[in-house]
Amino acid sequence: MPTAAGVSKGTLYVVGTPIGNLRDISLRALEVLSAVDCIAAEHVQSAQKLLAAHTVHIAVHNNTTHTRITPLHQHNEGNAAQKIIELLVSGQSVALISDAGTPAISDPGAFLVQQVRARNFPVVPIPGANAALCALSASGLIAPHFFFYGFLPAKSGERQRKLTSLKTLYACIPVFYEAPHRVLECVADMVAVFGPTREITFARELTKIFETIHTCILGEALDWLRADENRLRGEFVLLLAPEEEPDQEDISLQAVHTLAILQRDLPLKQAVQLAAEITGESRKKLYARALLEQKTGM
Numbered sequence: 001m002p003t004a005a006g007v008s009k010g011t012l013y014v015v016g017t018p019i020g021n022l023r024d025i026s027l028r029a030l031e032v033l034s035a036v037d038c039i040a041a042e043h044v045q046s047a048q049k050l051l052a053a054h055t056v057h058i059a060v061h062n063n064t065t066h067t068r069i070t071p072l073h074q075h076n077e078g079n080a081a082q083k084i085i086e087l088l089v090s091g092q093s094v095a096l097i098s099d100a101g102t103p104a105i106s107d108p109g110a111f112l113v114q115q116v117r118a119r120n121f122p123v124v125p126i127p128g129a130n131a132a133l134c135a136l137s138a139s140g141l142i143a144p145h146f147f148f149y150g151f152l153p154a155k156s157g158e159r160q161r162k163l164t165s166l167k168t169l170y171a172c173i174p175v176f177y178e179a180p181h182r183v184l185e186c187v188a189d190m191v192a193v194f195g196p197t198r199e200i201t202f203a204r205e206l207t208k209i210f211e212t213i214h215t216c217i218l219g220e221a222l223d224w225l226r227a228d229e230n231r232l233r234g235e236f237v238l239l240l241a242p243e244e245e246p247d248q249e250d251i252s253l254q255a256v257h258t259l260a261i262l263q264r265d266l267p268l269k270q271a272v273q274l275a276a277e278i279t280g281e282s283r284k285k286l287y288a289r290a291l292l293e294q295k296t297g298m
Helices: 027-035 044-053 077-089 110-118 131-139 156-164 183-194 218-226 253-263 268-279 283-296
Strands: 012-015 038-041 069-071 094-097 123-126 145-151 172-178 199-204 212-217 236-240
Touching: 012 027, 012 110, 027 094, 027 123, 038 044, 038 077, 044 069, 069 077, 077 094, 077 110, 110 123, 131 172, 131 199, 131 212, 131 236, 156 183, 172 183, 183 218, 183 236, 199 218, 212 218, 253 268, 253 283, 268 283
Parallel strands: 012 094, 012 123, 038 069, 038 094, 145 172
Antiparallel strands: 172 236, 199 212, 199 236
């Protein structure tokens, strides 16, 4: 049965917390954090700061090793999940919070939620701040869809391969997270993959004093970042302007038929090259057509 604050026994609450400004938290989130038996936090000190800012009192028991806050981060999530499930079995309620934003979104917590649901305990989301949606709402970019990727690989070669796989993501805004010490390398790879004319929007230090939202073409992005060392500080959300799907209407039926025949026995690039030579059609348009057919199963 729910308590006066609406918290039920044996229930995990996934609570969204501020991404910067500590006032960006809901009344419901504060009620839940005040009422649960235990808070599983990515960083205990960050959790204590948040709770203190809103006068949510932490119950300390017999000694300093037993408090209402227990750590749950990427290095201990497996063991912590088992302990939290034991609390739920005993009828206690638990709130999961990350260092900032919504847990399990490019942050720890997804494994815990999976394990809790697998054991048929209730999981209740308490909505809150999210950096990707915050950046998207203020970017001015217009598209029917967006694609949240999160953090790209740390190594350049793998990062470029992942970015290349997104080149045919048309009418869609790709959204990435990036750390300050990798943002220059990441943007350089984006220039290499997408070219210098595609627009990028930088959203950094969102909801904080030095919040910055800046849009430019990729060819100017590195210079903008390097122009002020302060622009390299803070966590980044990177948003790429949507690309329009190539117009396939002006490719002749003969070219489409020729390409289809060649693709039966040849690798994609070789088939496209030969089809372009045979028909005189644009290699770029034929290649885009072939990729579209692969993607849609046409």
